[in-house]
Amino acid sequence: MTTPLPHRWRYLAFLTALLAIFLWPLHHFAERYYTQQLAEQNQQTLDLYVANLLGTLRRYEDLPPLLSELPVLRSALENADSEAARNAANAKLAEIRQRTGADVIYLMRPDGLTQAASNWDQPDTFVGRNFAFRPYYKEAVQGKPARFFGLGTTSKRRGYFFANEVRDGERLLGVLVVKVDLEHMEQLWGNTPEQLLVTDSNGVVILSSHDAWRFRASRPLSPATQREVAENIPYPVLNPQPLRISEKDWISLSRELPETGWTVSIYTPHAQVDRPVRSVLLVGGATLLALLLLLALLNISRRHFLERIALEAQAKRQLEIRVLERTEELEGANARLLQEVHDREQAQQELMRAQEEVVQAGKLTALGTMSASISHELNQPLAAIRSYADNARVLLDHQRLDDARGNLEQISALTERMASIIAHLKAYARGARRAPENVALQPAINDALSLVASRRQAMSVELLRDLPDAPLWVQAGETRLRQILANLLSNALDALSEKAPPRRIWLTASQTPDGVTLSLRDNGPGFSEEALAHAREPFFTTKTSAKGLGLGLAICDTLLRALGGRLELGNHPDGGALVQLHLLPGVPGVSPTPQEETRA
Ligand code: ADP
Numbered sequence: 001m002t003t004p005l006p007h008r009w010r011y012l013a014f015l016t017a018l019l020a021i022f023l024w025p026l027h028h029f030a031e032r033y034y035t036q037q038l039a040e041q042n043q044q045t046l047d048l049y050v051a052n053l054l055g056t057l058r059r060y061e062d063l064p065p066l067l068s069e070l071p072v073l074r075s076a077l078e079n080a081d082s083e084a085a086r087n088a089a090n091a092k093l094a095e096i097r098q099r100t101g102a103d104v105i106y107l108m109r110p111d112g113l114t115q116a117a118s119n120w121d122q123p124d125t126f127v128g129r130n131f132a133f134r135p136y137y138k139e140a141v142q143g144k145p146a147r148f149f150g151l152g153t154t155s156k157r158r159g160y161f162f163a164n165e166v167r168d169g170e171r172l173l174g175v176l177v178v179k180v181d182l183e184h185m186e187q188l189w190g191n192t193p194e195q196l197l198v199t200d201s202n203g204v205v206i207l208s209s210h211d212a213w214r215f216r217a218s219r220p221l222s223p224a225t226q227r228e229v230a231e232n233i234p235y236p237v238l239n240p241q242p243l244r245i246s247e248k249d250w251i252s253l254s255r256e257l258p259e260t261g262w263t264v265s266i267y268t269p270h271a272q273v274d275r276p277v278r279s280v281l282l283v284g285g286a287t288l289l290a291l292l293l294l295l296a297l298l299n300i301s302r303r304h305f306l307e308r309i310a311l312e313a314q315a316k317r318q319l320e321i322r323v324l325e326r327t328e329e330l331e332g333a334n335a336r337l338l339q340e341v342h343d344r345e346q347a348q349q350e351l352m353r354a355q356e357e358v359v360q361a362g363k364l365t366a367l368g369t370m371s372a373s374i375s376h377e378l379n380q381p382l383a384a385i386r387s388y389a390d391n392a393r394v395l396l397d398h399q400r401l402d403d404a405r406g407n408l409e410q411i412s413a414l415t416e417r418m419a420s421i422i423a424h425l426k427a428y429a430r431g432a433r434r435a436p437e438n439v440a441l442q443p444a445i446n447d448a449l450s451l452v453a454s455r456r457q458a459m460s461v462e463l464l465r466d467l468p469d470a471p472l473w474v475q476a477g478e479t480r481l482r483q484i485l486a487n488l489l490s491n492a493l494d495a496l497s498e499k500a501p502p503r504r505i506w507l508t509a510s511q512t513p514d515g516v517t518l519s520l521r522d523n524g525p526g527f528s529e530e531a532l533a534h535a536r537e538p539f540f541t542t543k544t545s546a547k548g549l550g551l552g553l554a555i556c557d558t559l560l561r562a563l564g565g566r567l568e569l570g571n572h573p574d575g576g577a578l579v580q581l582h583l584l585p586g587v588p589g590v591s592p593t594p595q596e597e598t599r600a
Contacts, residue, residue, distance in 0.1 A: 015292065022288050023281055030280040034273045035251065042194065042253045046266045049196055050255055053185060053264065057160060060102055060180050064164030065145070067096065068176045073107055076116050077166055077173040080109060089116035090127070103152075103159055103181035110172045112137055124154040131177075135232050136163035140175040147260065149182075149200055150234040158182045158206060182207060194268040195250075201261030202229070204240045210267075216243035380451070380490060381414045387454060388414070436563050438586035439478050440471035441509060441516060448485030452493060459503060461496055466508040472516045473586030480559045487552040488520050488579050494543065495524030495577060515565075515585040521578045526571040535569055 067073060076082075076089030093105045097118035104126065106117035112132025119125045131137055131153075139146035140163040148161040159179045166173040189196050189209045198207040203219040217240040221229065230238055245252070245267060254265040388407040395404035445467065449456075456463065474481075489505070496503040506521040527535065534540040536557045541550030557567045560581065568580040 018292070019285060019288060023285060026284045027277060027281055030277045031273060034276050038251060038268055038273055039253060042251070042266045042268055045194065046253055046255055046264060049189065049266070050257065050264050052188065053198070054257065054259075056180065056185065057260065060100070060160075060162055060178050063096075063100060063102070063105075063178045064162050064176045067105070067178070068164050068166040073116070073176065074166060074168070074173060076107060077109060078168070080115060086116050090118075090120035093118040094120065100178075102178050103157075104177075104179040106177050106179075107166070108132075108137065108175045108177065110141065110174055112175075115174065126154075129153075133232075134161070136161045136177060137175055139163065140165045140177075141172060148232075148234075149206055149260075150232065151236060152179070156236065193272060194266055197265050197267070199263045199265070200234075204235060205243060206235075206262075213243055213245070215240050217241065218243045378418055380486070381418045384451065384454065385411050385414050436475035436584070437477060438473055439476045439481055440586075441474055441481075441518065441583075442467055442471055444476075444478060444481040445485055445507065445509075445518075447482045448489055451482075451486045452489045455493055456489075456505075459493060459497060460501055461493060461503040461505055464504060464506045466506070468509065468511075471588075472509055472511065473588045474516050474565075474583035475586050476563050476565075476583060480563065484556045484559055484581070485520075487556050488581075491552055491579075492520065492522040492524065492577065495526075496522055499524055511585075512582075514582065516583050518581040518583070519578060520581075521572050521576055523574075523576040526575060526577045527569060532569060532571075536567070 070092065072085075072088050072092045076085045079085040089107060093107065093116055096102075097105045102118075104117060104119055106119075106126045107115050108131060109115050112130045114126045114129050114131065117126040120127045134148065134150070136146035136148040139148075143165055146161070146163040148163070150159065150161065151157065152159050158181075160182055161177055161179050163175050163177045166176055186207055186209055192209075195210045195213070196208065197205050197210065197213055199218050200206050202217070202221060202225050204217050204221075205213050205215060208214045215235045215237055220242070221240065226239070229235065229240075249270050250267045251270055251273065252265055252267045254263050256263050388411045392404045392407040392411070395401075395407065449463070492505050496505070502523070504523045506519070508521075509516060509518045528542065531540075531542055535553045537550075537554060540554075543550075553567070553569070560567045560583075564584045566582040568582065570578050570580075572578040
C-alpha cells in the first residue's frame with residue numbers, strides 16, 4: 001500500500017517538474033543561441049588569425065625567387081672561392097634580412113654547403129654548414145619552389161622555410177633559403193580564453209597558444225609519415241603523443257589553408273557558453289517562480305473570495321432557515337395566544353357571569369344587612385324626635401309656645417335627616433357609589449354633636465374639643481361623614497352610661513402628611529379584647545338587644561373605606577376607648593355642596 005505524499009512534498013515535486021519542463025527548452029534554446037553567437041565570434045577571430053598568418057607567409061613567399069636574381073648573390077655562388085664576393089653576399093643578405101624582418105636568409109651551394117648567410121657574423125652562423133639533408137633543399141634543387149616547417153637546427157626555434165633554386169640557364173648555381181620565425185605568431189595571439197592551434201599536414205600541432213598541446217598529434221601518424229619525421233626532424237619529438245581535447249569542454253572551429261596544408265583551429269572553453277546560459281536559466285527560473293508565486297497568490301485570494309461567498313451564502317441560508325423556523329414558532333405562538341385569548345375571554349365571561357351571580361347574592365345579603373341597619377340608624381333620630389315631642393307637649397302645657405315651636409322645628413329637621421338617611425341607605429343598598437367630595441370637617445362634627453346633644457347633656461358628659469379654627473378639608477360625603485361621627489359619639493355615650501361621672505369625651509383633629517386624623521376618646525370602660533377583634537363585623541355587639549344591633553362600626557368601616565379612609569379602634573393608655581378616623585385630604589376653599597341630601 002502506498003502512503004500519499006504529504007501536501008508540501010507534492011507541491012515541491014510539481015514545482016520541480018514544472019521548472020524542468022520550462023527550463024529544459026530554455027536551456028536548449030539559450031545554449032544554441034550562445035553557441036551560435038560564439039561560433040560567429042570565433043569565425044571572425046579565426047579569419048583574423050588566418051589572414052595574419054597567411055599575410056606573414058605571403059610576405060616572404062616571393063622573396064626567394066626575387067633574391068635569386070640578385071647579381072651580388074649570384075656572384076658569390078659563381079665565384080665560390082672569392083672572399084670578397086662572399087663578404088658582399090653576406091652583407092647584402094644581412095641588409096635584406098634587416099629590411100624584411102625575416103629570421104635568417106642564406107645561400108647554399110649546389111652541394112648544400114652554405115656559402116653566405118645573413119647571420120654570417122653570429123656565433124651560430126649558418127656559413128659553412130651543410131643543409132643538403134633538409135627537404136626544402138631537396139625540393140629546390142629539383143626546380144620546385146620549396147616550403148618546409150621545421151625546427152632550426154641550431155636555434156631550435158620553429159620556422160618556416162621558403163627555398164628557391166638559383167640557376168644560370170641549365171646550370172644550378174645554388175639554393176636561396178628564407179627562414180621565417182613562426183614563434184612570434186604565438187605571442188601575437190596573446191592570452192585570451194580561446195586557444196588557437198595550427199596543425200601541419202601530418203596533423204601535428206606546430207603552433208599553439210596552449211603549451212601542453214604543442215607537438216601533439218591530432219590523428220595517428222602513418223608509418224610513412226613516421227619515417228619522414230624521423231628523417232626530417234621537423235619536431236623536437238620523434239613520436240608525437242596524441243592530442244586529447246574533450247569535445248565536452250571545448251567548442252572548436254577549424255579552417256584549412258590549402259597553400260600550406262595546415263589547419264588553423266580555434267578552441268573556446270565551453271564555460272564561455274555555459275556562463276550566459278546559466279544566467280538565462282537563473283533569470284528564467286526566477287521569473288517562472290515569481291509567476292508561480294503570483295499565480296499561487298491569485299489562487300489563494302480567489303479561493304478566499306469563493307470561500308467567503310460560500311460562507312455568506314451558507315449564512316444567508318441559515319438565516320433564512322432560522323427566519324422560517326422563527327416565523328413558524330411565531331405563528332404557533334400566535335395561534336396559541338389566539339387560543340389563550342379566546343380561552344380567557346370565555347373564562348372572563350364565565351367570571352363575569354359568576355361575579356354577577358355573586359353580586360346579586362351580595363346585594364341580597366347587603367339588603368338584609370341594610371334593612372337591619374336602617375332600623376338601627378333610624379332608631380336614634382326617632383328617639384330624639386320622641387324626646388323633642390315629649391318636651392314640646394310639656395312646653396305646650398306650660399304655654400311656652402316659642403320653645404315648643406323650637407322643638408317642633410328640631411323634629412322637622414330630624415325627619416328630614418331621617419329621610420336623607422333612608423335615601424342614602426337606599427342608594428347604598430342599590431350599590432350606587434358616589435364619588436368623594438370636598439367637605440369641611442368642623443361643620444360635620446357640629447352637626448353630629450347636635451344629634452346627640454340632648455342625650456349628652458342628660459348624661460352630663462363633658463365635651464373637650466381641640467379643633468383648629470381653620471376648616472380641615474377632607475374627601476367625604478357630608479351625610480356619610482355626619483352619619484359616621486354620630487355613630488361614634490353615640491357609642492361613646494353608650495360606653496359612658498356604664499360608669500359614674502365624671503364622664504368626658506375628647507375630640508381632636510390634626511393635619512397629617514396623608515390627610516386629616518380625627519380622634520375621639522372617652523373615659524368609659526374601653527373596648528374589651530373580644531370587641532377589638534370583632535367590633536367591625538356586622539351584628540357584633542356587647543350590648544343588650546334593645547340597645548345595640550352591632551351595625552354602627554360595620555357601617556362606619558365600610559363607608560370610610562369607600563371614601564379611601566381608614567378606621568382605627570383602640571384604647572387610650574389612661575383608659576377609655578380611642579377611635580381614630582383617617583381621611584384623605586380635600587381641596588381647600590371649595591364650599592361643601594350638599595349634593596348627597598335634599599333638605600326640605
Ligand atoms: P352596637 O353599638 O349596636 O353594639 P356597634 O357596632 O356600634 O354596635 O358597636 C359594637 C361594639 O363595640 C359594641 O357592642 C361595644 O362592645 C363596642 N364599643 C363600641 N364603641 C365603644 C366605646 N366607645 N367604648 C367601649 N366599647 C365600645
